[in-house]
Amino acid sequence: MKFSFTDDQRLFAEGLRELLANECPPTLVRDVWENGTGHSPELWAHLSGMGVLSMLAPEADGGMGGSFVDAILLFQELGRAAVPGPVLEHMAVAVPALASTTFGASLIAGDSIATLWVDDSPYVAHAGVADLILRDDHVLESFQSTDAHGMDGGRRLFTVSGGDRTDATPNVAGLDPFDAMALASAAYLIGLSERMIEIAAEYARVREQFGKPIGSFQAVKHLMSDALLKVEFAKAPTYRAAFSASIGADTMVRDISMAKALASEAAYRTSRSTMQVHGGIGYTWEADLQLFMKKSWALMRSYGDANFHRRRVSGFVLA
Amino acid sequence: MDLRETADESAFRLEARTWLEANVPAEPLPSFDTAEGFARHRQWEKKLYDGRWSAVSWPEQYGGRGADYIKWLIFEEEYYRAGAPGRVNQNGIFLLGPTIMEVGTEAQKERFLPTMASSEIVWGQAWSEPNAGSDLAGIKSKALRDGDDWILNGQKIWASRAVWADWCFGIFRTDPEAERHRGLTFILCPLDLPGITVRPIAQLDGDTGFAEIFFDDVRVPVENTLGEVNKGWGVAMATAGFERGVSLRSPARFSEAVNRLVALWKRLGDKSDTALADAVTDVWMQAEGYRLHTYQTVTGMLEGRPIGAEASLNKIFWSEMDVRIHEIALQIIGPEAERMEGPLERWVDGFLFSLSGPIYAGTNEIQRNIIADRVLQLPKGM
Missing domain, CATH: 2.40.110.10 (Butyryl-CoA Dehydrogenase, subunit A, domain 2)
Structure with missing residues (x-):
C-alpha cells in the first residue's frame, strides 16, 4: 500500500505548473474570452510540445504511454490555470480512444482538435474550435455549430448540426467517455479550487478594513479554512479514482463518482467563500476570480453533477 | 501509487484478525469511565500487551512490533472490525508515548514506555x-x-x-x-x-x-x-499534533461507524426518503475520504514528509463527521433515540460522545484559526 506520486509524476506536474504560469496567466484566459474563440492556439502548441495532450496515448502510437495516475496531477494543474479550450476532452478521451484509428496521429500531435458530445446533452462544449467531435458510436467532422452562449468564455457552448460520420466506439481503458471526463473534471475542479483559495488568501492579506488586513478577522479565516477543508478532502478520493481507473478496478465507477461529487461540491463552496472574501470587487467583471468561478460552475454540472454522482455512489453503497 | 495491500501487509492483517477473533471479549465491557469498567479495560490492555498488540507501531524493545504506520492502520481496521474494547490508556499509548519517544531521555523511555504499553500505568x-x-x-x-x-x-x-x-x-x-x-x-x-x-x-x-x-x-x-x-509548550504541541493528526482518531473507527449506519439504514431507514439516503451516502463518502486521506498522509510520513498544521484539518473533519454520522443514525432510529437504555442505546451514547469531538483537543474554531494562520498564511489576529 503506497499512496503517493513518484518523483517523475510530481516533477512533470511542477513543470506544467511552471509552463502555465508563463503561458496561461489570467490575462491570456481573459483574452480568449474576449476574442470569442475560447481557445489559444499558442497555448495548445505548448501543451502539445510538452507531451501533456498525448499523455494517455500508447507509446506505440506516438504518445507518452501514461495512465490516469500519471495524468491526474496534470488535470489538476490545468485547472489551477483555468486553461481554456477542449484540453480535457481532447486529452482524457479523444486521444486515448482514437489513438489507433486514422484520426490518431494528428490528435496525438495536437494538429487536430477534438471535443466530446455526451449523449443526451443539447450542447457541445468547444465545438467552435474543434475539428472533430466524438460521440458514443461515431466521430463527426465538417459539422455546423451555432453559439449557445455559455457562461464560461473559456468553455464556449454550441449546438451542432449536420456533419460527416465515421463509426467509432470510444473506450478509454475500459471507461466510457462520460466517466473519463468525470474523473478528469474532478481533478480540474480541485485545481480551480486551489487557485481560488490562493487568490482570496492573497487578497485577504492585503485588503485592509478597520485598520487591519481582513484576513486577520476570524470570520474571514473560518470561511477560508472551511473551503480548504473541502478541497483537501476531495483530493485523496480523486487520486484513488485515478488509481482505480488505471488498474481497471471493480470499484472504478463508484470511485470516480465519489471523486466528482466531492470535487464539485468543494469547488462550489470554494467559489462562494472566495467571492465573499473579496467583497464588492468579487462581484465585478474586472476581478480575475470570475475566470475560475465560472469554469467551476460550468464543470461542476458537466459529466454528472454532485447529485447525480452521489446517487450513483448510493447505488453501490446502499444496495 | 499502489493502493493494493502487499503480501506482507495482508499476512499482518490476517495475523491481527486471527488473534482478535480468538481474544476479543464476546460481551462488550462496561464503560471504562466506571470503576469496574476501568479495571476490566486494564485487564484487556494487559492481554493485548501480552500478545504484543497494544502498541504495534512502537519499537519491539518497548513492547511494540516496530510496525510502520500503514500496518498500524491495518491493525486499527481489524481492531474496530472485531468490535474490540475502547482503549483506556489512549492518552498514554497514542499521545504521551510518541512524545516520550521524540523528546524523552533513554532513561525515561526505559522507565515509562513498557509500563505504558502494558497499562500497568494508565x-x-x-x-x-x-x-x-x-x-x-x-x-x-x-x-x-x-x-x-x-x-x-x-x-x-x-x-x-x-x-x-x-x-x-x-x-x-x-x-x-x-x-x-x-x-x-x-x-x-x-x-x-x-x-x-x-x-x-x-x-x-x-x-x-x-x-x-x-x-x-x-x-x-x-x-x-x-x-x-x-520549553514545555513545544513538547505539548508535539503531543497535540499526534492527537489532532493520525494517532487518536484512526479512520477505522469511522469506517466501522458508517458501516453500522448503512446496516441501520437498511434495517430501519425509510427507503422512500431520498434525502435520508443521500445523507447516509454523504457520510459514507466522508468516512471513505478520511480513510484515503489518512493513507495518503501516512505514506507521506513514511517518505519523510511529516504532518504539520494540516493535522488541524483532520481534527475538524473527523469530529464533524462523527457528529453527522450519529445525527443521521438518531434520525433513522426515531422515538427510540430518546432512550438512554434500550436496544439502540449505543447510537444514543455515541451521539453524546460525538459532541465532545468538536470541543476537545482544541476546539474546531481554534483549529480553523491554526489552518488560516499556518496553512493559508493569513495575518494573525482575532
Whole structure:
C-alpha cells in the first residue's frame, strides 16, 4: 500500500505548473474570452510540445504511454490555470480512444482538435474550435455549430448540426467517455479550487478594513479554512479514482463518482467563500476570480453533477 | 501509487484478525469511565500487551512490533472490525508515548514506555485550567524548583481519564516572569501523591470520564520533566499534533461507524426518503475520504514528509463527521433515540460522545484559526 506520486509524476506536474504560469496567466484566459474563440492556439502548441495532450496515448502510437495516475496531477494543474479550450476532452478521451484509428496521429500531435458530445446533452462544449467531435458510436467532422452562449468564455457552448460520420466506439481503458471526463473534471475542479483559495488568501492579506488586513478577522479565516477543508478532502478520493481507473478496478465507477461529487461540491463552496472574501470587487467583471468561478460552475454540472454522482455512489453503497 | 495491500501487509492483517477473533471479549465491557469498567479495560490492555498488540507501531524493545504506520492502520481496521474494547490508556499509548519517544531521555523511555504499553500505568492528561481552555497558553499552575524536586501548585480541569488513572502528564509554569508560551514545562506526575485531590466531573452521558485535579504543594522529582525546562509548550504541541493528526482518531473507527449506519439504514431507514439516503451516502463518502486521506498522509510520513498544521484539518473533519454520522443514525432510529437504555442505546451514547469531538483537543474554531494562520498564511489576529 503506497499512496503517493513518484518523483517523475510530481516533477512533470511542477513543470506544467511552471509552463502555465508563463503561458496561461489570467490575462491570456481573459483574452480568449474576449476574442470569442475560447481557445489559444499558442497555448495548445505548448501543451502539445510538452507531451501533456498525448499523455494517455500508447507509446506505440506516438504518445507518452501514461495512465490516469500519471495524468491526474496534470488535470489538476490545468485547472489551477483555468486553461481554456477542449484540453480535457481532447486529452482524457479523444486521444486515448482514437489513438489507433486514422484520426490518431494528428490528435496525438495536437494538429487536430477534438471535443466530446455526451449523449443526451443539447450542447457541445468547444465545438467552435474543434475539428472533430466524438460521440458514443461515431466521430463527426465538417459539422455546423451555432453559439449557445455559455457562461464560461473559456468553455464556449454550441449546438451542432449536420456533419460527416465515421463509426467509432470510444473506450478509454475500459471507461466510457462520460466517466473519463468525470474523473478528469474532478481533478480540474480541485485545481480551480486551489487557485481560488490562493487568490482570496492573497487578497485577504492585503485588503485592509478597520485598520487591519481582513484576513486577520476570524470570520474571514473560518470561511477560508472551511473551503480548504473541502478541497483537501476531495483530493485523496480523486487520486484513488485515478488509481482505480488505471488498474481497471471493480470499484472504478463508484470511485470516480465519489471523486466528482466531492470535487464539485468543494469547488462550489470554494467559489462562494472566495467571492465573499473579496467583497464588492468579487462581484465585478474586472476581478480575475470570475475566470475560475465560472469554469467551476460550468464543470461542476458537466459529466454528472454532485447529485447525480452521489446517487450513483448510493447505488453501490446502499444496495 | 499502489493502493493494493502487499503480501506482507495482508499476512499482518490476517495475523491481527486471527488473534482478535480468538481474544476479543464476546460481551462488550462496561464503560471504562466506571470503576469496574476501568479495571476490566486494564485487564484487556494487559492481554493485548501480552500478545504484543497494544502498541504495534512502537519499537519491539518497548513492547511494540516496530510496525510502520500503514500496518498500524491495518491493525486499527481489524481492531474496530472485531468490535474490540475502547482503549483506556489512549492518552498514554497514542499521545504521551510518541512524545516520550521524540523528546524523552533513554532513561525515561526505559522507565515509562513498557509500563505504558502494558497499562500497568494508565495515563491521564492534565493541561486545561479553568482560565486556560482554548487559550491554553494562559496556564497558571506553577512548578517551583526546590532542590531536586518540583513543588506543584494549582488546578487542572477536563483531565481525561484522571479519575482512575495512575499518572498524569501536565504543563506547569516554571518561570513566573515569563509570559504565555514561554516559561512552561512538561511534567509527569503520579496521581496518588500527597497534596493531590482528584474531583470527578460527570460528563454529558453521566460517566466521569474527566476530572479536576488540585495540586497543593505536591513534590515530584525533577527527573520527571519531559523535554527541556521552560520549553514545555513545544513538547505539548508535539503531543497535540499526534492527537489532532493520525494517532487518536484512526479512520477505522469511522469506517466501522458508517458501516453500522448503512446496516441501520437498511434495517430501519425509510427507503422512500431520498434525502435520508443521500445523507447516509454523504457520510459514507466522508468516512471513505478520511480513510484515503489518512493513507495518503501516512505514506507521506513514511517518505519523510511529516504532518504539520494540516493535522488541524483532520481534527475538524473527523469530529464533524462523527457528529453527522450519529445525527443521521438518531434520525433513522426515531422515538427510540430518546432512550438512554434500550436496544439502540449505543447510537444514543455515541451521539453524546460525538459532541465532545468538536470541543476537545482544541476546539474546531481554534483549529480553523491554526489552518488560516499556518496553512493559508493569513495575518494573525482575532
